[in-house]
Amino acid sequence: MKFCSNCGSDQIVFIIPKGDNNRRFVCNNCDTIFYHNPKIVVGCIPLYQGKILLCRRAIQPRFGFWNLPGGYMENGETVEDGAKRETQEEANVEITLHHLHSVFNLPTVNQVFLHFIATVNKIDLSPTLESSELRLFEFEEIPWNELAFHSNKFALETFLQNKEKKETKVHIGSFWK
Template sequence: MSNDDHLHIPPDASFSRRIPDQDDRERIVCDTCDYVIYENPKIVVGVVATWDEKVLLVKREIEPRRGYWSLPAGYLELNETAEDGAAREAWEEARAKLAIDQVLAVYSLPRISQIQIIYRAKLSSPEVSAGPESQEVMLFDWQNIPWPDLAFPTVVWALNQYHSIRDQSAFPPFANPLDFRGMI
């Protein structure tokens, strides 16, 4: 249930994009009652999950970037914690059971209106298999990661940031690399 479920918007209501009173940006506004529909960034949650020294990657079955390797990740659902969402995505995409350790990184991607929260996790077992959104699932040694075939810059960031702290028990979360801030 969303916060707006108690609102009754008439079926014949019409909306337009305009700047509401007391605001500074264009929004979707009801032409009859001035109700504002706020459009907010999507939250993506995912994991850098490992078994021993191997990293779990999934080959995407869906667009965007079908056929490229990625971390298990996807959109957070309503009424779900970020940790639960990351674990759910790992199960859906790689049939992976895992224990989340801590937040690895939080990436801000304003160009595509996303916030990505990536966790560090340990697999409970090396038994993984492709879910419906994956063509293939594999555990990679660091030197065998298919770097040219990674789906998104954030996957590269997360893997490199994970690698830099892999032996640390605690660390502050990473953010976008400085040379990429605001570019994606």
């Protein structure tokens, strides 16, 4: 960080502010402390007639890999609304959310993923700006080696575990890169 976004000064220092435990960027001119906290990524496992809807990524990172719909939560929305919006953007479908399924920590890149279980209200498999292909997969067809992210793999693996045990347990996982 070079310039203060509050006053425009270049007097930015990286110090532990009084009463804090972590180093922060602090403006020496206006005393603003800049806190950088993890981002929340919200998405879902979209189910339709016993199959899972996956999106093939038309954007970086992991271009061309399969993905559960999801993305960064926006200010002013709930996690539920964020999951619905991201699913609409990436998969062009409206969903009904049921319950939280998994929480996945990525401490080294400062992200937390939340995946809900959802059902697709009306299917539409036409591509979107963010997905080059949309496809329904049987559970045994999931392309494990072509999944975009660890968070997806975790959500889908634990979904199948729940299914086998007839549970609706919420799973918490982490990946340290």
